[in-house]
Amino acid sequence: MSIRRFLAPATSAEHLQAQLRDQESLFGMEILGIGLCQTVDSPPLKNNFVDVASRLSSSLPDLEVQIVAKEVADNDAELTNFFNALATKSSIIDNSIVSIDDVEQQIVLFRTLAGNPPIPQPPSELTPTLPDYATGILGASNGVPWGKCERIPGMDAYIGMMPDRSRLFRNLRDPDGNSMNVLYYECKFDIDNDGSGGNADNDPFHQSDTSLHDVRGQALNASKVPFAVVPLDRSQSKVKRPGLCDFGKGLGLGIGDVGIAFWRGNSRGTVRSCPFIYGDAGPANKIGEGSVHLANALGINSDPVSGGLDSSTIRRLGKGIAHIAFPGSGRASLIKGRVLKSALIPDQIQARAEQLFASFLHQS
Secondary structure, X not given: OOEEEEOOOEOOHHHHHHHHHHHHHHHOEEEEEEEEEEOOOXXXXXXXXXXXXXXXXXXXXXXXXXXXXXXXXXXHHHHHHHHHHXXXXXXXXXXXXXXXXOEEEEEEEEEEOXXXXXXXOOXXXXXXXXXXXXXXXXXXXXXXXXXXXXXXXXXXXXXXXXXXXXXXXXXXXXXXXXXXXXXXXXXXXXEEOOEOOOOOOOOOOOOOOOOOEOOOOOEOEOOOOOEEEEEOOHHHOOOOOOOOOOOOOOOOOOOOOEEEEEEOOOOOOOOEEEEEEEEEEXXXXXXXEEEHHHHHHHOOOOOOOOOOEOHHHHHHHOOOEEEEEEOOOOHHHEEOOOOOEEOOOOOOHHHHHHHHHHHHOOOO
16 A cells, blocks of 8 residues: 655755655655645645655665656657657656646656666567557667567467467576576456455455565565566466466466566556566466556556456557566575565565666667
């Protein structure tokens, strides 16, 4: 769950940016969104607010605020180009109307990613149909090497998959120059409320444990840790349907590995992204489930009873949540014992995922 904090009036974009950085440094909590609250008084009172949740990772870049020029905000094509360009070098947190010097302004809140610009790749017939929000971020011109991927037999049969929107990249180079594989898929998003955070929303399917635990041995808190669910392999489930590929045995992806998810529900505006860890195992025949925290970060309704995006919704929209996953990326950080733990939780998920994503966009 996120907590709302109200801010003092901001006199400039720079002042607002300083306020936000102070919020994170003073309270040690990560800002997930920003907005403007207006009372029903006459004249109304207006206050900027932020939604904060979870403990702030020391590895997160500082928040930055940029005002969106009115001529850009009023033009759909220019606004889309603006966000696509920003998303190639930044992790966009939110896009909202706020009050600056008593004037309502549209701003974008983001964190700049470290590293060199991506290496553009040639177009390829293997490129799947990308969701409208990802044509820039995950396009060949932004470094995604679609010419080095292959289709994955058995992925489309998973409940929750967008048809023909999965690819596997083999033998790419990771940040250390070693071989790595990368998995792309687009699917629905169910809400996972399992773990140590309790069940305040009365989720009838809530379980107190998760497949992965933090470094202290505690089950993950779905409201504080961005995690996704990986389907059980055939060796783990007697009900797995014939023809479905195994994520573990077939694709090399398992509990503790990391990835980055992308989503935008509207046809314009902010593309949300969030690094995550595969922290729970789920139904063998379904794909597309993530924690309350991951849903909040992507701007998805996180109510475990009524939230998420089901298969019929993504079919109607013509798009699902795009996932870039890195098989084997968390294996070295796993700590085996009475329970399976990861040294990446809570502070290293984002740094590890963004490091690998940067390498993914820098293939020669």
